[in-house]
Amino acid sequence: MRADEMVSLYFREAAATIDLDERYYEVLETSYREIDAQVPVHRDDGSLAVFRGYRVQHNGARGPYKGGIRYHPEVDINEVRALASLMTWKTALLDLPFGGAKGGVTVDPSELSERELQALTRRFTSTISHILGPLRDIPAPDMNTDAQVMAWMMDAYSSKSGYSPAIVTGKPLAFGGAPGRREATGRGVIFSLDEAMTRRGYSLAGSRVAIQGFGNVGTYAAETAVEFGATVVAISDIGGAVAREDGIDIARAMEHVATGRSVVEMDDVDVIDGDAVLTVPCDVLIPAALGEVITTANQGDIKAEWIAEGANNPTTPAADKLLYERGVHIVPDVLANGGGVTGSYFEWTQNIQQFTWDEADFNDRLSKRLREATNETMNTAQRHDISMRRAAFCIAIQRVADASKMRGYA
Numbered sequence: 001m002r003a004d005e006m007v008s009l010y011f012r013e014a015a016a017t018i019d020l021d022e023r024y025y026e027v028l029e030t031s032y033r034e035i036d037a038q039v040p041v042h043r044d045d046g047s048l049a050v051f052r053g054y055r056v057q058h059n060g061a062r063g064p065y066k067g068g069i070r071y072h073p074e075v076d077i078n079e080v081r082a083l084a085s086l087m088t089w090k091t092a093l094l095d096l097p098f099g100g101a102k103g104g105v106t107v108d109p110s111e112l113s114e115r116e117l118q119a120l121t122r123r124f125t126s127t128i129s130h131i132l133g134p135l136r137d138i139p140a141p142d143m144n145t146d147a148q149v150m151a152w153m154m155d156a157y158s159s160k161s162g163y164s165p166a167i168v169t170g171k172p173l174a175f176g177g178a179p180g181r182r183e184a185t186g187r188g189v190i191f192s193l194d195e196a197m198t199r200r201g202y203s204l205a206g207s208r209v210a211i212q213g214f215g216n217v218g219t220y221a222a223e224t225a226v227e228f229g230a231t232v233v234a235i236s237d238i239g240g241a242v243a244r245e246d247g248i249d250i251a252r253a254m255e256h257v258a259t260g261r262s263v264v265e266m267d268d269v270d271v272i273d274g275d276a277v278l279t280v281p282c283d284v285l286i287p288a289a290l291g292e293v294i295t296t297a298n299q300g301d302i303k304a305e306w307i308a309e310g311a312n313n314p315t316t317p318a319a320d321k322l323l324y325e326r327g328v329h330i331v332p333d334v335l336a337n338g339g340g341v342t343g344s345y346f347e348w349t350q351n352i353q354q355f356t357w358d359e360a361d362f363n364d365r366l367s368k369r370l371r372e373a374t375n376e377t378m379n380t381a382q383r384h385d386i387s388m389r390r391a392a393f394c395i396a397i398q399r400v401a402d403a404s405k406m407r408g409y410a
């Protein structure tokens with residue numbers, strides 16, 4: 001099943017639960033607007049490489065389109081569509097004044113020099129700039145893009161339109177970035193997980209956690225989990241996975257990967273099979289890397305009772321159903337990783353007001369939003385006796401449907 005079909009399936013199941021009038025289906029299920037364009041780049045060796053770049057605006061009923069830009073060799077229009085739609089549901093669930101969008105370029109950025117990466121980013125930004133704007137569509141980092149890429153995007157946009165920090169979020173702190181935004185996705189995973197576990201009578205403190213992916217989401221999720229008293233027993237990155245019964249020293253692991261090395265080159269840990277990070281004995285599993293990693297083939301081997309989805313779309317619908325049936329608690333992506341876009345909202349709102357908050361204020365508000373959304377999701381799940389994923393979609397779809405109706409779209 002394609003990624004966009006998976007999200008459609010979740011949409012339809014939730015829409016049926018809330019008895020959504022059929023006439024809303026098409027407007028809420030399909031994208032509003034899609035760009036699929038060439039991104040030509042002059043390589044350092046003088047050759048011309050032509051990449052493919054996308055920006056999909058899924059739904060803008062509740063506010064400007066919002067969502068990240070990813071650089072990955074497997075990006076295609078179907079994946080970007082799926083992720084754009086997830087952004088619509090995520091922003092609605094978190095009650096942020098945004099719609100949903102996503103972008104990407106089909107490229108392996110590790111094969112480009114820094115100059116080539118900057119040229120690609122500037123060309124891609126110019127190509128989509130006519131549909132961007134601080135009150136129209138606001139990109140952010142996603143897989144393999146970071147504050148530097150956002151700085152180039154902002155510069156490319158601002159050179160035509162005047163100083164526009166609110167055109168992207170996840171910017172460097174040197175101009176317009178918000179202290180706390182970089183850590184917000186990973187921290188948010190733990191805030192929502194902690195709230196959900198406590199409400200169901202579990203305790204994150206004392207739990208054993210395994211994390212797939214040690215990038216922007218996985219590192220700060222690990223750091224925050226340790227702050228909450230959990231023990232991180234396994235982590236992984238593109239180079240493989242490592243485990244340690246007594247707990248991995250996360251501060252040291254973060255210093256280690258900051259030097260550009262893989263976790264498998266760390267001392268004092270056991271190297272395990274890369275995929276085994278999903279199935280090691282633990283209480284909580286946090287997939288924080290690619291999509292579609294939890295499937296019917298491996299879900300039966302997962303020992304964790306809790307899964308908090310740091311990644312977008314890490315679980316296939318068939319595996320999701322089986323896990324729910326056997327009682328595994330899944331804090332779904334649209335909730336668990338919603339701290340990223342919530343942090344983006346905090347950054348954007350500071351940019352448009354030209355006023356800055358300190359990091360403690362940022363984190364308090366982040367925690368409050370994530371915990372509220374978690375409780376709303378769990379109330380709905382309880383009321384209908386459905387999974388947290390379906391409940392999250394039910395809340396989000398209702399909000400977007402109401403806005404669409406009032407605007408006269410549907």
Ligand code: GLU
Binds near residue numbers: 067140338344
């Ligand atoms: N890329 C992140 C996500 O998938 C953040 C998006 C944003 O901040 O706009 O939620």
